[in-house]
Amino acid sequence: MEALYLKIRDELARQIKNRVYREGETLPSEDELAERFGVSRPTIRRAIQELVDDGVLEKKPYRGTTVCPAKIEQGFTTMLRSFNEEILANGRIPRTTVLTARVQEASPEASSRMSVEVGAPLFKLVRLRYAGDYPNVLVSSLIPLDMYPGIVEVDFSQESLYAYFRKYGKPVVRAHRQLEVMKASSGMAALLDIDEGDPVYRFYTTATTEAGRVAEYTTATYRGRSNAFEFDVSLVDGSQVNG
Structure with a gap:
């Protein structure tokens, strides 16, 4: 069975592709995303980290997690x-x-x-x-x-x-x-x-x-x-x- 964090990663990636979240836009907080998806913060954090590692998102101190421009x-x-x-x-x-x-x-x-x-x-x-x-x-x-x-x-x-x-x-x-x-x-x-x-x-x-x-x-x-x-x-x- 596919891990839950991977499903959330794929859903966030789909939303970014469909411009629900646009280039340079800041994602909702981990607490907000955890509530929206009905999962724990560590699960959200792991899903987000996958997208950071893929170059889709980037984390910035005091600025949260933002959508990277396309390569x-x-x-x-x-x-x-x-x-x-x-x-x-x-x-x-x-x-x-x-x-x-x-x-x-x-x-x-x-x-x-x-x-x-x-x-x-x-x-x-x-x-x-x-x-x-x-x-x-x-x-x-x-x-x-x-x-x-x-x-x-x-x-x-x-x-x-x-x-x-x-x-x-x-x-x-x-x-x-x-x-x-x-x-x-x-x-x-x-x-x-x-x-x-x-x-x-x-x-x-x-x-x-x-x-x-x-x-x-x-x-x-x-x-x-x-x-x-x-x-x-x-x-x-x-x-x-x-x-």
Whole structure:
């Protein structure tokens, strides 16, 4: 016989799917739900935890249990397109807050990754990017100033970085990405509105122009519970895989 908490989990999931409880809405208290379903609080708590583990609900101190937004299907791992294009394709409204926009010298690490001299001027751009009302990704980018000298004058709360590259006549045409799954630090958690220790996806991207110059080196940290990423995989020689 199916456990009672699983039946309640499925009923709550059905109500969320049917928009009885909408994205961002707070569920009734455990006491109210226990009375409504005629069960104990521990049973309700277990049903809710199942939905939290599935990324359907999230618990926030002093805010109760709220309905998570549907996961954003990220296709940028299989194609080159901007954050704004990704979010619009998912039916959300993108928004950007610029946290840092300044010129700095290239460190030895940046020099190695970007094929520039140590001390070369770089434009550092840090943005917190939203999908609707929710912070979705923290993006830190380094751009060679000699390639895009007018970049310091651009308002990147309104302008897309990749759109700017295209308008400047030096668009990005290829990118190499590295993925790391990690736990959110306290500062990262505060910016992304998640709990410290929650899983996040971190992508390291080196993007180049047609001429082979590195246009940007970027670290992007995504909310784990809000995003799903697509990957295309094929056999190198077309032979059959067994096992």
